[in-house]
Amino acid sequence: MTAGLPKEKQRMNIKCSLKRYIRYIYWSLAIISLFVPVIIKLTYNEPMRWTITLAFPILILAMYPAWKFGLFAISFASVFEYLVEFFLIPTNFDSDFPQLVVNSTLNWILFMLVALFILHYHEKSEQLRASEERYRKIVELSPKGIVIHREGTILYANPSAMKIVKEDNLVGKSIFTYLHPDFHEISKQRISQAKIGKEIPIIEEKLIRHDGKMIDAEIGGVSINYDGSPATLIIFSDVSERKKVEQALQESEKRYRRLVEWSPEPIIVYQHGFIQYANPACIKLLGASSLEELIGKSIIDYIHPDFVHLVENRNQEINQTGIFVAPTEEKIIRLDGTVIDVEVTGTTIKHDGKPTFLMMYHDLTGRKRTEEALRKSEEKYRLIAENMTDLVSVLDENGIIKYASPSHEFVLGFTPEVYEGNLAFDFVHSDDIPHIQSKFLYMVLSKENKVIEFRYKHINGNWVWVEAKGTPVFNEEGNLLHFLVVAREITERRLYEERLSHMAYHDTLTGLPNRRLFKERLEQSLKEAERYGRKMAVMYMDMDKFKHINDTFGHGVGDELLIQFAQRVQGCLRESDTLARQGGDEFIILLPEIQEEQDALQIAKRILAALQEPWLIGELVLQTTSSIGISFYPKDGTTRHELMNHADTALYEAKEDGKNNFKTYSLLRVR
Template sequence: MEFSFREILINGIDDMVFVVKVEDQNFRYEFLNKSAMQCLRLNKDILGLTFRDVLPKEEAEFLYKKYQEVLIKREILTYEDSYRKKENVGEMNYSQVKLTPIFDGSGSCIRIVSVVRDITKEKAALSYVKEMVERIAESDERYQSLFTHNPDAILTFDKKGFITNGNEAVKSITGFEIIELIGKSFIDIIFEDINLLQQTINEALKGSTSSGEFLLKDKKGNILTINLKVIPLILENEVIGLFGIFKDITEATKNIEKLEESEKRFRIIAENAHDLITLVNKNGEITYVSPSYKNILGYHHKEYIGKHFIHNVHSDDLGRYMEIVEKSIQSDEPFTIEFRQKNANDEMLWCESIGKPVFNQKNKFQHLVVLTRDITLRKEYESKLKHFAYHDSLTGLPNRLLFKERFEIAKEQFLKNNNGLALMILDIDHFKRINDTYGHDIGDLVIKEFGLRIKESIGDHGTVARLGGDEFVILLSSIQNVENALEIAERIKSKVHKPWEVNGESLNVTTSIGIAMAPYSEGLTKSELMKKADIALYQAKDSGRDSYKLYEV
């Protein structure tokens, strides 16, 4: 039971996890999980070694600078890196590295936890999605440009359908001079769909505007696709002629086919993606979301269209999200952010977004492409990892590191309010005899039960921490006087005296306790108070054990 959580850290996390100890401006490996060992072909032999002992010089110096940056800035550092797996030297892999400093009670960074996540597939997907979106935007611009910069061709017809006149754009499209077309029917230059053209003209002769797409043979024999609109020319409620307005859409038709193919590819990716894919226009409105929104957030993807892209983000994360996106657009650089957003059950999920602004050929911002994944489970792992760093793995109680922090907080309150502060050190009498007689498994169970009984004895009045072995320390804040401290010690002693049944064994367990009251002094230190409590503990031992003593000057 003592190592179950460590096993989770070693075997249960897909991301690579390293715990690095900070020592005299050096960094030594203290822990690495199974993923790290498998991906980088490392083993536990590196524990206790520095970067320079394990890695090539260039890699070691790079890591050393990153970890130094964490020490200097005293904050979490996230960056992207690349590496080659040992089993596949030719293939480049990409990762996102998160360095989290762990501080002791005095504010010194003593460890740095590194979580390395493989983002190779994400970067490939983001690159492909960006390429598809850029192709779609490029095709759309060409399509629009084709209609903007080429004037429509206009022909006039009499009631019998013969051409009577036309503008200069007719020549630019067909290659025919207007004089060559006058007196001819439009049917003479249409390549196919003669019946449909005659039907379109007949509809216009009846007073209705009609249109269609046709194939036209120009003067050089080229076949063009045109969009033709036939409009009746009406005078005194009588159709006296026709206008034929047409434009060459040959290139546009080809572009549409390309566009449809690009969109088809994009949607195949989006509709089969497990992550959330979002397109956001320059106004911050969502124009597309992938169907995966239903699986991850519980919303139908159409519910998001037209809404502001951060409408569902936790209020505490809104400002930070907007600031990061604005900087990304200004710098034309991708962004990464961790934030919370609400799902359909009103639950807040931790998510991570990787976004990239897309600009047109005129370098004007067009839209954002954003890939988002649910990292709630990863956040829970990080929380457990932090708990592991601050708590004893056997008892679940605070360890020395957390106890230091709690002492500094209690000391500050004590000096501010003069409300009393006491410290107790206690252990199990003759614990070695229990270990030797019943074995270490029983010994571990005794330590767990001992810690539980101490915790139950003091309730919410202080902090219980395990120092190591069978030795525990209690910090009592807001203790009114010595009598209160002695009452708590007596309560602990009585609690320990109650019968012990451990794994079928009946045991006689007692404890010795040393108590020290904190003097009101700015120079008060934890080590000073613990030394006094330790002296009192040995006085209790010398008096026959199963007792408590108060340190007295």
């Protein structure tokens, strides 16, 4: 019946059966021990009596775990001994009874002392075994590599150590075989200077694996006494991936920093009301000579008193990241005391783990002055309007264009005559019309200016983003006369903002979603799967032999291979699926809606089949495949970390099984 069970399960069954049979024998012998006093007293051979008296209880007590019943048997036997002496064996009551009591009492005390000694011995032995087993498991199951060596010769290595260096057995080998030559001398020096019990500080060194690959590792240890002689215990871990991530983060930070530094729009970052950063355009706008003049200063110091309450409320109300701050017009005070009008917009980001404002200022001083001049003189207004690139128009209360500046032809291609007499909304993108109508209604009711961004039609058929400021003009009785609209093209700015947003959520090489976007989509899919009882799957995959191709033909070929790989895999997925690049040659796929697990397996097969075709890069014809690990919700996990980790585990097994295949985590658990 056990033939179909795994070997480990069969061994456990046999072990349990043996324990059960031994327990039966223990209890049988313990019960027989109740009658030992009778046998002792009926044995007139004195040496034999003492042999049975001492040996049998000790035998019973030594047979753990029946010692508890053995103690009871000894106690019962001591009492039963009096009855046997008195009733079954002829004695002179007056002369032999006191001696009988003394002998029995001494026997009982002797049995109890022996029992306590054996009990103490068993308890200490069990504690020692439990302690040894506990520490053995800690070392064997540690994710970090642990090696014990003496003068460089390895005496012990745990599984993680062998896994890190890709070696089946390390015992008897030299640690310097796996240590980069550049670190031999410093390692010898560290080992020679270590004293018993003294810690060897952790440092970063380079290791050489059995397959020849060089990895970064953090290595520390302690000098110990091992098998009666001094030895060194080394603990190390592979930090190669962490180093790559750190380098990628540094490069990414440099790219984004250049974008901000070179931006013509003033950008400022402040946290809890205190300035943390300002780009050169903002330093110039505020009239400072350097960034040091602004760092640590309160943003309120540069805000006009009329707008201090607005900024303070904004600082208090917004305490989350990713919140967009709608454009508003404010006044700021430069260091020289000059007051300028600015349009303020931005978002909240995370800086040092706390919500922080990233704001963009647009200097409105010139536009404000122009508007004021336009109000004073219609002739001057028209003259300026005809010679400016901003789009100036006058609309009546029904939205009919009464005047359009000549700049419309320069910016949009249509002559002013095309606009005049027609409804302004006829030239606006249909998706933006409801938004504009609500803003115009607000201007009428509040009698306030409003800044609106929308898409205006170009003569060549495309749409141009403009930023328009609408000003309602009223007569002395408070009746609306018309709207004055001054707009400027902001297509480049919008594209810039969209690029920034896209870069934050997409991989710059392949254009695929990055880790951040994948994380958000996976979290959302988990919520929907839990709410509607759906199944879903996560696939972890990488390219087999990518490193060899990248090292042999260069990063240019490697990058093009990654791009083609992403395109080919994307072509195997459904519209609802998400393919994201994790970094390097690692990709991850989210299948948010599957009916059965077989659906995911079919997609995996389709991907592997598509990757069998050779890659054409320039004049090169390359051949590479992929390995895939799959985890299912909810069978293999119910959280993002569980699904991704289990898919990664399955990927590792797929690569270990020869690559160019896929493995599911659920099947690994069955093994």
